Amino acid sequence: xxxxxxxxTARLAAAGVDNPRLDARVLWExxxxxxxxxxxxxxxxxxREPVAYITGWKEFWSLSFAxxxxxxxxxxxxxxxxxAVLADYPDRSAPLNILDxxxxxxxxxxxxxxEYPNAHGLGIDSSEIAQNVAAGNLERLGLGARGAxxxxxxxxxxxxxxxxxxSNPPYIPTADIAxxxxxxxxxxxxxxxDGGPDGLDAVRILAPELKKLGGxxxxxxxxxxxxxxxxxxxxxGLAVLRxxxxxxxxxxxxxxxxxxxxx
Ligand SMILES: C[S@@+](CC[C@H](N)C(=O)[O-])C[C@H]1O[C@@H](n2cnc3c(N)ncnc32)[C@H](O)[C@@H]1O
Numbered sequence: 225x226x227x228x229x230x231x232x233t234a235r236l237a238a239a240g241v242d243n244p245r246l247d248a249r250v251l252w253e254x255x256x257x258x259x260x261x262x263x264x265x266x267x268x269x270x271x272r273e274p275v276a277y278i279t280g281w282k283e284f285w286s287l288s289f290a291x292x293x294x295x296x297x298x299x300x301x302x303x304x305x306x307x308a309v310l311a312d313y314p315d316r317s318a319p320l321n322i323l324d325x326x327x328x329x330x331x332x333x334x335x336x337x338x339e340y341p342n343a344h345g346l347g348i349d350s351s352e353i354a355q356n357v358a359a360g361n362l363e364r365l366g367l368g369a370r371g372a373x374x375x376x377x378x379x380x381x382x383x384x385x386x387x388x389x390x391s392n393p394p395y396i397p398t399a400d401i402a403x404x405x406x407x408x409x410x411x412x413x414x415x416x417x418d419g420g421p422d423g424l425d426a427v428r429i430l431a432p433e434l435k436k437l438g439g440x441x442x443x444x445x446x447x448x449x450x451x452x453x454x455x456x457x458x459x460x461g462l463a464v465l466r467x468x469x470x471x472x473x474x475x476x477x478x479x480x481x482x483x484x485x486x487x
Pocket of ligand 1: 295332393
């Protein structure tokens with residue numbers, strides 16, 4: 225086994241994989257001792273397919289999410305949204321009504337529903353595969369009765385009021401996509417990555433929708449987008465309450481409120 229691991233690690237390192245030893249170990253654990261399957265997993269990883277697509281799972285907020293090609297792999301930075309909501313709503317028994325726009329794997333909605341046992345939520349995504357995978361994740365995590373998933377173009381056609389609107393929209397400027405690691409660029413869905421010329425196309429759509437929906441919005445942004453995003457939200461008539469930083473200190477979540485008089 226250690227020879228297999230050593231060889232696999234060397235192969236992944238030669239392919240330019242960032243953490244070859246860790247990835248080889250994770251893939252070894254995933255195959256349950258099946259050397260043939262391990263060989264096929266290592267070949268896929270050496271072709272830069274992300275570990276999460278190979279194993280079919282990714283952890284987020286200490287919960288396990290099924291992922292598949294066509295679904296963005298949940299990122300630790302996005303946990304900043306959960307931290308920010310928990311800080312703002314310390315009463316865990318609050319019957320919050322939560323909307324998650326661009327729900328993907330459903331990770332944000334599921335994490336919030338797991339923290340607020342009396343909360344309900346709706347996840348929306350334009351991708352059919354995301355709708356299916358998110359609904360499956362909520363169900364498997366025992367949250368299906370409180371979390372629904374629907375097809376939709378952001379909040380178009382929604383007229384319900386929500387207490388909290390969360391979103392991790394695509395925010396990578398189109399021209400930067402070619403420079404991403406092949407693991408991301410060649411495998412993750414462009415609809416989950418491409419934010420248009422300056423990365424803020426989705427923010428421009430979401431801003432008036434948040435204004436219409438009410439509640440407090442928690443919107444993830446890319447590196448260096450905080451001031452431009454805040455300006456778009458302000459122009460749309462929202463109050464920017466604060467910007468939460470991720471664990472690396474990067475301004476990551478813009479927190480906005482639709483009704484200034486509630487500040
Ligand atoms: C960056 S991913 C976030 C996924 C998940 N919320 C997460 O944080 O891991 C953005 C998601 O927005 C979805 N999306 C893109 N355009 C959309 C649109 N017009 N309406 C609804 N969802 C959209 C994508 O399919 C993708 O699932």
